[in-house]
Amino acid sequence: AAGVIQSPRHLIKEKRETATLKCYPIPRHDTVYWYQQGPGQDPQFLISFYEKMQSDKGSIPDRFSAQQFSDYHSELNMSSLELGDSALYFCASSLGPGTSGDTGELFFGEGSRLTVL
């Protein structure tokens, strides 16, 4: 079965550079979430989209922006990168604006590991 696809899997950037992460949700899933997970930390919610519109916003820095496109894939753009941005970035998808119906399940991709030097 198709899963959530994230690219790139690994990314190394210098401070003050920009980075773009991509997420391709499971087919027919119309909601995408972005989470940031630092070493030894829990996943922190950044932002979500439902039907190509931003549906919720968490602790996303102003230096970051994201959007969901007509084919439902999403991109997270990060500018003026800082050392503290080094983390695993997970994308997750679900059906509808909440979690998947009665199952409460978000389907996570394998993550994109960003290292800022």
Add this chain to the structure above:
Amino acid sequence: GQSLEQPSEVTAVEGAIVQINCTYQTSGFYGLSWYQQHDGGAPTFLSYNALDGLEETGRFSSFLSRSDSYGYLLLQELQMKDSASYFCAVEGRRALTFGSGTRLQVQP
């Protein structure tokens, strides 16, 4: 806002039973989920409780008491492969909010 509390670490032996507790505070509540995450891997869904009571899925069970804002994950017949971090997560008025995670170490 939303906050969740769960123990940071639990150690148990193979074949044993372990319970990971989670208490939460949230504005608006739709359900409590549990996710498993191995080091460097993606969180994977284990269970979801929207109503009070026990949900059983194989060796894993999850319990919810909405009146107590409390839930737990019960893992039975522990195996070495169960060594991982376990997160409770609240579905409230905003997207899923995760607890800080419980690192389970299963010993032979």
